[in-house]
Amino acid sequence: MPGSLTRDAITIALVTGVLVWVLPLIIGTYTLTVLVIYGMLALSLGLIWGFGGILCFGQAAFFGLGAYAYAISAINIGESTLPMFLAVLVPAAFAALLGAMMFYGRLGDVYLGVITLVVTLILFKTVNSTAGPQYAIGNARLGGFNGIPGFPTLNVPGLPDAYIWGDGYFYVCAALLGLVYMLVTALLRSSFGRVAVGIRENETRMSLMGYDVRARKTVMFAIGAAIAGLAGALFANWAEIVTPSLFSLGQSAEIIIWCIVGGLGTRLGPVLGAAGLAYLKFLLGQQALIDNALVTGLVLVLFVLFLPKGIVPALSGLWNFGFVRWRLPGHIHQRRRPRGRERTRNG
Amino acid sequence: MDLYAVVLVEMLYGVASLVLISAGLAVVFGMIKVINLAHGEFMMMGGYATITAVNLGVNVFVAMLVIAPVAVGLIGLVVERLVIRHLYGRLVDTMLATWGLSLFFIGLVTMVFGNTTTGISTPIPGFAIGDYQVNGYNFFIILVSASLLVVMLSVLKGTRSGLIARGTMQRPDMAAALGYNPDRINMATFFCGSALSGLAGAVLAPLVGLVPTSGGAYIAKAFITVIAGGPSLIAGLLSSASLFGAVNQIFTFAISPVVGEVALLVAAVVLLRVLPKGVTGTFFKGRP
Numbered sequence: 260m261p262g263s264l265t266r267d268a269i270t271i272a273l274v275t276g277v278l279v280w281v282l283p284l285i286i287g288t289y290t291l292t293v294l295v296i297y298g299m300l301a302l303s304l305g306l307i308w309g310f311g312g313i314l315c316f317g318q319a320a321f322f323g324l325g326a327y328a329y330a331i332s333a334i335n336i337g338e339s340t341l342p343m344f345l346a347v348l349v350p351a352a353f354a355a356l357l358g359a360m361m362f363y364g365r366l367g368d369v370y371l372g373v374i375t376l377v378v379t380l381i382l383f384k385t386v387n388s389t390a391g392p393q394y395a396i397g398n399a400r401l402g403g404f405n406g407i408p409g410f411p412t413l414n415v416p417g418l419p420d421a422y423i424w425g426d427g428y429f430y431v432c433a434a435l436l437g438l439v440y441m442l443v444t445a446l447l448r449s450s451f452g453r454v455a456v457g458i459r460e461n462e463t464r465m466s467l468m469g470y471d472v473r474a475r476k477t478v479m480f481a482i483g484a485a486i487a488g489l490a491g492a493l494f495a496n497w498a499e500i501v502t503p504s505l506f507s508l509g510q511s512a513e514i515i516i517w518c519i520v521g522g523l524g525t526r527l528g529p530v531l532g533a534a535g536l537a538y539l540k541f542l543l544g545q546q547a548l549i550d551n552a553l554v555t556g557l558v559l560v561l562f563v564l565f566l567p568k569g570i571v572p573a574l575s576g577l578w579n580f581g582f583v584r585w586r587l588p589g590h591i592h593q594r595r596r597p598r599g600r601e602r603t604r605n606g
Numbered sequence: 607m608d609l610y611a612v613v614l615v616e617m618l619y620g621v622a623s624l625v626l627i628s629a630g631l632a633v634v635f636g637m638i639k640v641i642n643l644a645h646g647e648f649m650m651m652g653g654y655a656t657i658t659a660v661n662l663g664v665n666v667f668v669a670m671l672v673i674a675p676v677a678v679g680l681i682g683l684v685v686e687r688l689v690i691r692h693l694y695g696r697l698v699d700t701m702l703a704t705w706g707l708s709l710f711f712i713g714l715v716t717m718v719f720g721n722t723t724t725g726i727s728t729p730i731p732g733f734a735i736g737d738y739q740v741n742g743y744n745f746f747i748i749l750v751s752a753s754l755l756v757v758m759l760s761v762l763k764g765t766r767s768g769l770i771a772r773g774t775m776q777r778p779d780m781a782a783a784l785g786y787n788p789d790r791i792n793m794a795t796f797f798c799g800s801a802l803s804g805l806a807g808a809v810l811a812p813l814v815g816l817v818p819t820s821g822g823a824y825i826a827k828a829f830i831t832v833i834a835g836g837p838s839l840i841a842g843l844l845s846s847a848s849l850f851g852a853v854n855q856i857f858t859f860a861i862s863p864v865v866g867e868v869a870l871l872v873a874a875v876v877l878l879r880v881l882p883k884g885v886t887g888t889f890f891k892g893r894p
Contacts, residue, residue, distance in 0.1 A: 365882070373830060376826060377874055384864060384867055384871070515702065549717070553713025553716075555706075560689060560703050563706065
């Protein structure tokens, strides 16, 4: 990543500001809010998968945990400031435990996928079966399949009666997404982020260099879960109800699809992928001719087959190629030709 | 005494249904190292194939044991040629692509059959052991699973095509050097795996109300059974299915069906943590 962190921060703030100003002119803020929330959720998986190399099939578990943690604590406390923090901390703590169990056991890629998927299912089945008054945490009844409605939504910190909703809520979500994006950028610029990318590229080499791969992966996993938890709490506020379907496999699948389509190993890709595909789904939901799942599935298959790197890396590759060719037409030829000749001579 | 007999039958049934659910996935994963996340949807389509055939007046056993496997096998063949063929050796990519396929099939079946529950009645009546009523169809499922295992074992160990398939699984380059086309063998293996999924879906169809999304109920169980079983195809399938089936049924009887399901999943997580190579990767090395 060239340039300095300050320059990145200014760029992010400017782009966020312009988008927040322009987009409500095109799409309603109610829809935009959920696109922003999905963008944050996709960014959480994009961070741990694209930069940390951890393929988590159950990112929805943390999303749902965040939403449930918010709803339950908001009912018990009666205002929203502390619940927002709990919604970040609970999934992070859960992910730290789960991650420690998996990474200290040195489990491979496939097993990681299976375990995260199974944990999501356990949460789904457990929460789904908690109908009835005996399942309650404090004043909050878990409600089984029907979920928890009617919890206090976001309010201005310190003023429990000043609810933030409508356009105001959209601005809060957009600002939080910009903030998270900036934090992710800072994280990736720090030595922790560089080592994480190193672990993604070659785990053995990094551990031979003396880095504690297991602890670093666990921390990375927990950070991803914290972001997903925040997105979950924001989603709970937007939907004003939490249901077990937040934990479902379909939700997990969608997060993975957003990341694949947008582009792994980028920060912008997952956000764009999530917003784009969620908007596509919203548009498809308004007609009855073609089923939604059919289109989503087809998009995933086609991307895996033809554009496995995703949209953003493909476009930026194209841009760099065209830009460099236009600027320095001779340079590439001079650099490439000897390399090719060398290879044929040696081979 | 009667209770123990009933519990025993239920346990056997639990193990048998896990074997049935996982067999197709185990063949595809064990032989050609592709994790087919559309497995549950293949089963669902097997169920729909059966119901459609029965409604057209075909005998229910012919529909279940012949029509459904062939129909789903052919769908699998098309999928293999169009998608899977390009992704051999890229495990994560095959998982993602087949996940996409599973969504695609859910959408397709919803458009064709509608988002409503369909079903057929069980063709075998129940009977009583002492004071307890037992579902006669459970015995049919146990029978089908047992004969499935015997057939798979004898095909893999006893026939020439089984030998070629196992050889290709170990060293595709050697098989190719000896004149066998790995591409064709992979195609045939995927056809067999899909047909097994279709068979499983068809046999289980009378027990469940079928909706386009019912594949999701199977995929996780099949997935963990196969992964926990480890590299040996049949020994792994049998050992992990016995373990999970027993855990599931014991907790179902002791507490409730939901706790049984959750106990199965927790057992899978613990097992994978303790034996990350699967049961057969640790204990029975080198058996098919």
